Amino acid sequence: MEALFDLFSSLLDVLRSLLNVVVNLVRVILPWLPLLAWIGFWTFAVNWAKAFPILRRGGMIGVFLLMFVTVLVWGAVAPPVDGNHILFGLTVSNYAGKFIYVTMLTCIALLCGSAQLSGAFGKLTEFPEEPEEDAHGGHGHDDHGHSGGHDHAGVAHAH
Secondary structure: OHHHHHHHHHHHHHHHHHHHHHHHHHHHHHHHHHHHHHHHHHHHOOOHHHHHHHHHHHHHHHHHHHHHHHHHHHHHHOOOOOOEEEEOOEEEEHHHHHHHHHHHHHHHHHHHHHHHHHOOOHHHHOOOOOOOOOOOOOOOOOOOOOOOOOOOOOOOOOO
16 A cells, blocks of 8 residues: 555656646746747748748838838837846947847848748648639639620720
8 A cells, every 4th residue: 555655646746847847948938938929920920932022022121111110119119227228248229229129030030931931841831822813803704694705896985
């Protein structure tokens, strides 16, 4: 009977230890959760095969403008407590610090796109192709019950 009690006690110790591991893991991951969500979104939710051509054709100007507005609003709404940011041992002003943060987040998003396009994630980042719609709402040029197809003889055209 004592062996059964020791076994039960050991199982409880293992469960307590597992609970401690989970609690400590959550404590470590929780501060990094927003950054992990940012990386997950830009890696798995954005179809970079469609986004990169848009960025190459001039979409980066919109990205730069969004970055600029983000720095201005974030700097005005949430200045640091002591008035300066300390980044890698350097003391920088409010707006310079926000510019560095926004630039780092943008670079991380673009790196996620590069990783997705390289095929590093395999089938996890494959997006199904959307069917192309034609100009006739998907029903083509078939005869819709009219005789003679699209006869426009009686229609006056403005020139």
